Amino acid sequence: ELKVEQNPLFLSMQEGKNYTIYCNYSTTSDRLYWYRQDPGKSLESLFVLLSNGAVKQEGRLMASLDTKARLSTLHITAAVHDLSATYFCAVEKNFGNEKLTFGTGTRLTIIP
Amino acid sequence: EPEVTQTPSHQVTQMGQEVILRCVPISNHLYFYWYRQILGQKVEFLVSFYNNEISEKSEIFDDQFSVERPDGSNFTLKIRSTKLEDSAMYFCASSEVATETQYFGPGTRLLVL
Numbered sequence: 001e002l003k004v005e006q007n008p009l010f011l012s013m014q015e016g017k018n019y020t021i022y023c024n025y026s027t028t029s030d031r032l033y034w035y036r037q038d039p040g041k042s043l044e045s046l047f048v049l050l051s052n053g054a055v056k057q058e059g060r061l062m063a064s065l066d067t068k069a070r071l072s073t074l075h076i077t078a079a080v081h082d083l084s085a086t087y088f089c090a091v092e093k094n095f096g097n098e099k100l101t102f103g104t105g106t107r108l109t110i111i112p
Numbered sequence: 113e114p115e116v117t118q119t120p121s122h123q124v125t126q127m128g129q130e131v132i133l134r135c136v137p138i139s140n141h142l143y144f145y146w147y148r149q150i151l152g153q154k155v156e157f158l159v160s161f162y163n164n165e166i167s168e169k170s171e172i173f174d175d176q177f178s179v180e181r182p183d184g185s186n187f188t189l190k191i192r193s194t195k196l197e198d199s200a201m202y203f204c205a206s207s208e209v210a211t212e213t214q215y216f217g218p219g220t221r222l223l224v225l
Contacts, residue, residue, distance in 0.1 A: 033213065042203060043155065043216040088155065098143060098210045099168050102155040 002027050002093050006103035014111050016078050021106045023072040023089035032072050033090045033100065034063050043088065047074075079110045114138045116217035118204050124223045125194055133189045133220045135204030144187045145205040145214060146179065148172070155203065161187065162210070194224045 003026040013019050023032070031050050035043040047056045049065035049072060056063050060083065062075045072089055086107045090100040117136045125131050137144050146158040159169040161179050178190045187206075191198055201221050205214040 035216075042218045045213050045215065048213055090155075098145070098160045098162075098207075099157045099170075100147075100155075100214060101157065104154050 002029070002091060002101045004089060004091050004101050004103040006087075006089060006106050008106060009104060010107050010109075012109045012111060013076075013079055015080055018078065019076050021074040021076075021087055021108070023074070023103050025070050025072075025089075025091045025101075025103075027093065028067070028070070029091045029093050031092045032065055033092070034072070034074055035088045035090060037086045037088060037105070039086075046087075076108070081110045081112060084108055084110045116204055116206055116215055118202075118217040118220050120220060121218065122221045122223075124225065127196055127224055128193050131191050131194055131222065133191075133202050133204075133222070135187045135189070135206075135217055136185050137187055137204065137206030138208075138215060139185070141206035141208050141215075143167075143207045143210050143214075144179075144181070145207075146189045147203045147205060147216075148200040149203065149219075150200045158189070158202075191222075194222075196224050198222060199224045 005024050007022050033048050034046040036046050037043050047063040052067040054065045060077045065072045086105045088105045089103040092100055119134045144161045147155050148158055149155045157170050159173045159179055160167045176192045180188050201219045203219045204217040207214045
């Protein structure tokens, strides 16, 4: 059974600082997604990572994938308040398998 | 920008009652999904649907659950006899093909009393 774990579960950081959220998964996988969820809202797609060594950046967020280590990271640079949200990674086990297995989520709070 | 829509946004029901949650996927999408999220927990896959049939379902998706695409636009999740533990946020998602990003709707918050 595919297991997806994130750490930390909770992260409180000051504006302007950098930090990294980690996503580990237990079996080989073909693609990995990062989603953002604001309180009481839906899931917004941030990144899709398709292959080993893939790196994608959007604004202050950068995601990377190491399929050999079964690890993805979401790096936050110079955090600002509006990045406060819960971030989920989700793994698609097999190409075309459709089912996404989500991580536990990281609740990020940016403090002014 | 096209988006997935869901109705109702909130539903309160009594234990044992049937509920139908409705979704309108993005119009050119062919793959449809239901997920749920119990308050404060992670998102869990329920079922995927393609070409008018279930393509995969989780162990959560037991005989009390069913899905249907009654017309060309709606995609529904029915819970026949709700239990307290069915209380959760239910998300519908769709994708153009199986290998593309799944886009999520705003969710229906279901409360079973």
